[in-house]
Amino acid sequence: MCKKLALGLAAATLICSSALAQEVTLRAVSAFAEKTTYSRGFEKFIDRVNADGKGVIQINYIGGPKAMPPFEVGNALKTGVVDIANTTGAFTTNVMPESDAWKLTERPMSELRKNGGYDYMATIYAQKMNAIFLARLVDNNPFHLYLNKPITAPDLTGLKIRITPVYRDFFQALGATVVQTPPGEVYTSLERGVVDGYGWPITGIFDLGWHEKTKYRVDPGFYTAEVSVLVNKTTWDKLSAAQKAVLNKAAQLGESEATAEFSAENAKDTKRQADAGIQTIKFDAAAAESFRTKAYQTGWEGIIKQSPEHGAKIREFFSKAK
Numbered sequence: 001m002c003k004k005l006a007l008g009l010a011a012a013t014l015i016c017s018s019a020l021a022q023e024v025t026l027r028a029v030s031a032f033a034e035k036t037t038y039s040r041g042f043e044k045f046i047d048r049v050n051a052d053g054k055g056v057i058q059i060n061y062i063g064g065p066k067a068m069p070p071f072e073v074g075n076a077l078k079t080g081v082v083d084i085a086n087t088t089g090a091f092t093t094n095v096m097p098e099s100d101a102w103k104l105t106e107r108p109m110s111e112l113r114k115n116g117g118y119d120y121m122a123t124i125y126a127q128k129m130n131a132i133f134l135a136r137l138v139d140n141n142p143f144h145l146y147l148n149k150p151i152t153a154p155d156l157t158g159l160k161i162r163i164t165p166v167y168r169d170f171f172q173a174l175g176a177t178v179v180q181t182p183p184g185e186v187y188t189s190l191e192r193g194v195v196d197g198y199g200w201p202i203t204g205i206f207d208l209g210w211h212e213k214t215k216y217r218v219d220p221g222f223y224t225a226e227v228s229v230l231v232n233k234t235t236w237d238k239l240s241a242a243q244k245a246v247l248n249k250a251a252q253l254g255e256s257e258a259t260a261e262f263s264a265e266n267a268k269d270t271k272r273q274a275d276a277g278i279q280t281i282k283f284d285a286a287a288a289e290s291f292r293t294k295a296y297q298t299g300w301e302g303i304i305k306q307s308p309e310h311g312a313k314i315r316e317f318f319s320k321a322k
């Protein structure tokens with residue numbers, strides 16, 4: 001194919017590399033267990049890429065937390081140990097503290113991609129994580145506090161609660177003692193009574209059997225869960241336009257489906273929790289309002305403290321004007 005043509009060297013290289021463009025295979029991991037709620041969107045994304053990208057680009061899915069601990073995924077992506085990852089901001093604060101801010105978005109991704117919020121974050125992902133933020137596959141999915149001891153007011157004094165960075169500042173402000181664990185340790189922590197409760201979104205508590213060890217869910221929910229596809233930037237920059245197009249197409253589909261998909265999932269799991277005997281602790285309107293206000297206030301204070309450089313600016317893009 002690469003006959004020496006009577007062309008300049010640059011042109012000859014161009015002809016050879018396009019003629020020889022090979023199928024590329026990316027190594028992928030998920031920070032969430034395989035075939036559970038927060039890996040499902042990514043697995044669908046992979047299926048789409050592998051169907052659409054035959055002969056162009058493929059994804060080799062190595063697996064979930066059995067392959068790599070969730071809190072190590074950000075660094076593995078940054079250093080190129082993996083090419084593509086499904087993870088959430090709370091798991092990658094060790095390489096980019098600002099990543100946890102996605103939980104505080106009050107605008108859909110379609111708007112953030114227009115108002116500059118996405119671009120602002122994308123620049124930080126490139127700088128600090130050497131990553132491309134390809135698509136948010138989870139949105140419109142509130143977090144809740146789950147408990148095994150009842151409370152009557154938003155006061156967690158004397159309670160030990162399992163957290164990730166998502167909930168740390170809020171639950172501490174409510175008086176809790178906090179213990180950080182990956183999702184894979186929640187079941188045994190509950191079983192052994194190491195914790196009296198945990199933070200988690202409205203969906204997914206059945207995946208790892210936590211409903212067996214959960215008595216109460218506190219309403220209202222707060223924030224909105226984010227789980228996204230990230231690509232190592234060095235890998236991305238080497239891809240051809242055709243290879244990028246396959247990834248972008250699957251990414252756009254996934255991101256545009258997330259909001260409606262989670263509306264349905266949220267309703268389904270809310271009912272399933274009630275059917276499983278999980279009782280709801282509901283605050284009165286005033287307490288519910290102050291609970292949610294405190295969630296956002298402490299959440300933003302935490303982000304701004306972690307990133308004095310970018311926190312306040314991110315808040316302008318993500319928040320609804322109050």
Ligand code: 173
Nearest residue numbers: 088090164166199200225
């Ligand atoms: O609670 C968690 O482990 C967590 O931070 C999270 C984030 C997004 C989706 C699900 C859980």
